[in-house]
Amino acid sequence: MAHAAARVHHICRGCGSRVAAHFTCAVRANAADWRADGDPRAQVNLTALRESLLKLGWIEGHNIQIDYRLAGGGPEKARTFARELIGMAPDVIVCSSNQVTEILLHETSNIPVVFVFVGDPVGSGFAASIERPGGNATGFANYENAIGGKWLEILHEIAPQIDSAGFIFHPDAPPNVGFFRAAEAASPALAIKVLPLPVHNRNEIENGIMAIAANTSNLGLIVPSHALLISSRDLIVGLATEHHMPGVYGDRSFAESGGLLSYGNNTADLFRSGATYVDRILKGEKPQDLPVQLPTKYEMVINLKAAKAIGLTIPVSYLLRADEVIE
Numbered sequence: 639m640a641h642a643a644a645r646v647h648h649i650c651r652g653c654g655s656r657v658a659a660h661f662t663c664a665v666r667a668n669a670a671d672w673r674a675d676g677d678p679r680a681q682v683n684l685t686a687l688r689e690s691l692l693k694l695g696w697i698e699g700h701n702i703q704i705d706y707r708l709a710g711g712g713p714e715k716a717r718t719f720a721r722e723l724i725g726m727a728p729d730v731i732v733c734s735s736n737q738v739t740e741i742l743l744h745e746t747s748n749i750p751v752v753f754v755f756v757g758d759p760v761g762s763g764f765a766a767s768i769e770r771p772g773g774n775a776t777g778f779a780n781y782e783n784a785i786g787g788k789w790l791e792i793l794h795e796i797a798p799q800i801d802s803a804g805f806i807f808h809p810d811a812p813p814n815v816g817f818f819r820a821a822e823a824a825s826p827a828l829a830i831k832v833l834p835l836p837v838h839n840r841n842e843i844e845n846g847i848m849a850i851a852a853n854t855s856n857l858g859l860i861v862p863s864h865a866l867l868i869s870s871r872d873l874i875v876g877l878a879t880e881h882h883m884p885g886v887y888g889d890r891s892f893a894e895s896g897g898l899l900s901y902g903n904n905t906a907d908l909f910r911s912g913a914t915y916v917d918r919i920l921k922g923e924k925p926q927d928l929p930v931q932l933p934t935k936y937e938m939v940i941n942l943k944a945a946k947a948i949g950l951t952i953p954v955s956y957l958l959r960a961d962e963v964i965e
Contacts, residue, residue, distance in 0.1 A: 686906035687732075690913035696920075713737055720745050730919045732912055735865060736811060739764055743775055750925045753777035754912040755905055757813025757863075759930050768930045776925040778911050779932050780863065780903050781813065781888070786820030789886045792901055793858045794828045796952055797884040800858040802831045804850045804883075806843065806874070808864045809836035817862045817888075830858075840870050844877065851881040863888040863902060871895050875944075882948040893939040893964060898950070900939045937961040 688704065696702040720741050723731065730750040733739050739753045743764060751774055753764060759779050765771035786805075793803055805821055807814035818834060825832045833854070835846040843866075850857060859878050861867055867874065868889055875897045878885045885898045893900040915928055938956075941964040945952050957963060 682906050683734075683909045687909040687913050690910040691916065694913060694917040696917070713741060717741050717745070724749060730916055732916055734909075736762055736813065737865065739775070743773075747774055749774060750919050751775040751777075752912055752915045752919065752925065754908050755780045755903070757781055757811070758783060758816055761812050761816065765930050768932065770926065771928070771930050772926045774925055776928045776930055777915065778908050779930060780905075780908065781817070782932060783813070783816035783820050785888070785902075785936070786817030786860075786862070787824030789817070789860045789862075789888065789901060790821045790824050790828060790830060790832065792899065793860060793884060793886045794830060796886075796899060796956055797858055797950060799856055800830060800884065801856045802833055802850075802854050803858040803860055804833045804835050804847065804854075805860045806835045806837055806846065806867060807862055808838065808866055810838070811864055814862050814864055821860060832860075837866070839866070840873060843867075843870050843873060847874070847877045847881070851877070851883065857881070857883050859883045859885040861885060861887045861892065861897075868892075871897070879944065879947050884948060884950055890937065890939045893941045893944075896941060896944050896947075898941055898944045898948070899952075899956075901936055903933055904935075904937045939964065 688698070691702060692698075698704055716738050720738070724742075724746050728749060730752060731742060731746075732752045732754060733742050734753065734755045736756050739751070739756050740762070742751055753759065753775060754777055756762065756764060756777065757780055759765045759771075759777070760767060764775050766773065790803060793800060803821070805818050807818045809815060818832070821832050833850055835843075835850065837843045837846055847859070859874075861874055868891055871892050872895060875885070875892060875895050877883075878898070879896065885892070887893065887897045887900040888902045890900040890902065890904075911931065915925075918928065919925060938960045939962045940952055940956065940960045942952065943964065
């Protein structure tokens, strides 16, 4: 997802306290809907957070004020915004994405942090454990590592002719590596060879997909959620369609952009959940006492136009299971 930042001022009667929030969505404070740096669901996530805070009694302009910062330029821009918001001495910071969370926790060990949509928070060093995160951070994970095997299983079931699958991932992102390892572990039982495609930029994405497409038949593609991959989704989906590769994606933005099938979180639900922890912290609870929450459900989106473009018939059982079918 695109990296963005938001500052939330919590106006406490008689104390003038503040709340800050960093998001991996591109947003602005007025009513105009705009999208930046490759995140098409930014406004949806923002609305989910604001509506949930409102239901919990936090009214913008009355007892809470929200400002937003886009940090889509990369880690240095995110770090600049993090320092700016920390300098305002907020009561709590909400953040999204592993990159922004890592930056924030490097910059502050005192301000409570609620992370939303991060992978492997324990393995990434954001929490000591799921039950007792310790430190100043807690929040909501987007996936468990085992989902990598589930993505491979789905690919096998919707395209049983597949005997090889390219797995694109960012090698410096621990969650992405964990998803890849899980897919590797599941591969013998499914008789699918998993081909690693570690990438750091768009050129490596294009070259990697072109290389396996030129040398492998009966090929599928698996793409987890990562800022680089989401911002490059048009390139990835275009190459998958060009080479008739069935693809399973970890973020619904791929299916919405012409990808075959996505299976992952409803990010708006995670932002709604994040609001509940903000509320509890503002009312006096400590992040170290609030357990990290693991995902309880995933959503499936199927794009039938994408299936038709590569000559694939999706099993009826999958169409019935899907949360959304794009025709």
